[in-house]
Amino acid sequence: MAEVTLTIDGVQVTVPKSTTVLDAAENVGIIIPTLCYDPELSKPGACRMCVVEIPGMRNLPASCVTEAADGMVVYTASPAVIKARKTNLELLLANHPADCLNCHKSGECRLQQYAYNYGVDFGAFAGEKHRYPIEDDNPFLVRDLNKCIMCGKCVQACEEIQANSAISVAYRGFDAKVTPAMDYPLSTTEYSNCVFCGNCVAVCPTGALTEKQMLGKGRRWEVEKVRTTCPYCGVGCTFDLNVMNGKVIGVTSTDGDVNGRALCVKGRFGAGFIHHPDRLKTPLIKENGAFMEATWDEAISLVAEKLVGLKKKYGPDAIGVLSSARCTNEENYLMSKFTRAVIGTNNIDHCARL
């Protein structure tokens, strides 16, 4: 593949043709701030945070959508660039609630981070601010569009990752906002085809979209993240359990090998069973019509004993095995092996065919 060599902040870098300036800079450790860019999503070039100065080019181009070219000279932090980024942030903050104190995203919010990096505060421009009602009438996610910076990532995640297109941008200019169909809440089943996968929440750079169940349960920096595999189905998505004082308060996306950041409603929002008082923690054996707690050894021995007895009495084909789509591939493989090799029957199926 053809290569191009360019100079970024005085450093020469050679990259394959059609690499963006943003990626080329990252190659040499120069990190350019971005709000709407996401390597997994299409590039809208909308936030203009990533602008750089390239002599000979009109204006300050957005580095996330500008291709590196041979001999190009790029300044990622010239005075003009810094000034533009500051103004950009000031404008975003001028239309943003000043409530970092209580915001769940605090500590993991891009806007907050860049405001800190560039020394920018609220209040540079006085004027109208959005006053949207907060949408929290569903059990899963809270949408506070007052904190939305219109990066469009949620819309793209819904369209490009979830392939659902439950949300889009409506209205124009200052009034443009991300909405489900007809500007009804996501929970309006007649209009909204939202499946509450929360993949929009996973990509939102601000506190506009948050996981409802975690609100108020722990600041981002206090939470310990424990990577694990989702127990709900055979896909085996990876995610992070968010643990606070030894208790799981929720789930967030991580970069899983199988699933990237995508999760489904159960994986993302269905961790409530973990600490549920009704949760079964030991096997139960029915004795005299009532379930009694038992150890795994007792339970497994009992099942083995019964299976051996049945097989002796009626033959192996009297036994049928139904496995679960919630098991992993490996577990289903073992089940099949056990059924055919140990029990000796081909009577095996699983619930997804029912």
Add this chain to the structure above:
Amino acid sequence: MRCYRAHVLVCAGSACVTLGCHPVKEAILEGIKRHRLEEEIKVVETGCMGFCEQGPLIVVYPEGVMYCRVQAEDAAVIVSEHLLKGRVVERLLYRDTDTNKPIPFMKDQPSLSKQIKVAMRNAGFINPEDIEEYIANEGYFALAKVLSGMSPEAVINEIKDSGLRGRGGAGFLTGSKWEFTNKAQGAQKYVVCNGDEGVPGVFMDRSILEGDPHSVIEAMAIAGYAIGADQGYVYVRAEYPLAVEKLRHAINQAREYGFLGYNILGTGFSFELNIRVGAGAFVCGEETALLASIEGRRGTPKPRPPFPANKGLWGAPTLINNVETLASIPPIILKGSDWYASMGTEKSKGTKVFALTGRIKRPGLIEVPMGMPLREIIYDIGGGVLNNKKLKAVLAGGPVGGFIPADYLDVSMDYESVAELGTLIGSGSLSVIDEDTCVVDLVKFFMEFSCEESCGKCTPCREGLKRMLEILTRVTEGKGQERDIEDLERLSDFIKNTALCGLGQAAPSPVLSMLRYFRPEFEAHIRDKHCPASVCAALLDSPCQSA
């Protein structure tokens, strides 16, 4: 074809329709019938003649006598006097704005004497609903010439040599664009005509679509041949129903006559054309937004590159040209690039249509060679400022353009010279501003427009224009502060340099232009709480001052 003793041309452009040209036409037809002149006189509806303010307009040929502001009641006298007895009806003639002398003949119209009509050659002279009138004026000759003996490369070279630049605003060399699209790889390619015409006050594209739709159809077929496309779309804004109607009719006729469709003129070249009606957003005139709109998506701009020439409609190489650009193509093919390039300046060739509006005596559409001094356009063609007021400035480029102050009236109207003054030729809007206009108030009004029309996709335009409007509103209300000047400058600079599309990039232009040429007037609003033009209501010292 039957021969008539006289032709009565009734202008049926949108403006004249609104002013009531149809009842006038009916009345004339009735008069003709009454005097049994049906065999001798033909009444023809044409597209816009470019004198909208004087409508309803009627021109009687062969003499070419022009009647203005004709009402249905006047029809009888036109028929009995002029058509029957050959006597000109003086009271309906156009009168010179200064001498009040009647000017009977259209060709003697002061506004026409300095014009050269290329893109507008047919609008107002032929019946747009009759393809044979177009053919009789060399229509489809260029297509025939191209298909019967020119290679696509030869066509592209002819356009390149003519120096024609895109009339949609950006002024990009048309031939080069055709060449890029020709060279782009793709099994399917498209030609798209941009008829969104969203800048308030300009209507040359509407005039051409209404008055001479075949010129656009012919040019698109030529373009299709040149770039290797067999499918085209004309995107027309929804506010132009008449244009859509005329165009639809013309496309059907062109199909019937074999100028569109399969195997055109038996040459093996095929080209189909469809219309897409817009949804009323200025930003949909921006090419990437326009293509998204044709695809059925929300019309918002996308970063370029990739340019439509490489990745356009549904990802295929797409040539997108403006109506006026396209209408100039057939004459260039027929008369040659040298002819076209002989008009204009070194870098801005040919003719450009301008829409004269605002405080001017003779508003309307004019077509002049590029490089004509603005003074000639305003005074010789436009007749000067209304009520002989003092000229303050001419606003070029509409609400996203800038001022050409009275002191710069000798500027040559070409892309480069106008850009040096901090404004642009754009789509050809020229709005005259007199001494009674407050620039700050006007600029605020433009900012309202840009705020309304911003699509909201990118931060600078969405958030920045809103703040600029708030500042300008404060200033016109007498609540301006010293730091507002600096903030306006900073925001203008920021939005211009970082916005995603041309709308945001151009939206601060009027503010920057105001600060460049009318800074004292702006500062007076802030420092002295005084509106020098006595327009801003909150800043009038006393009631008598505004009297």
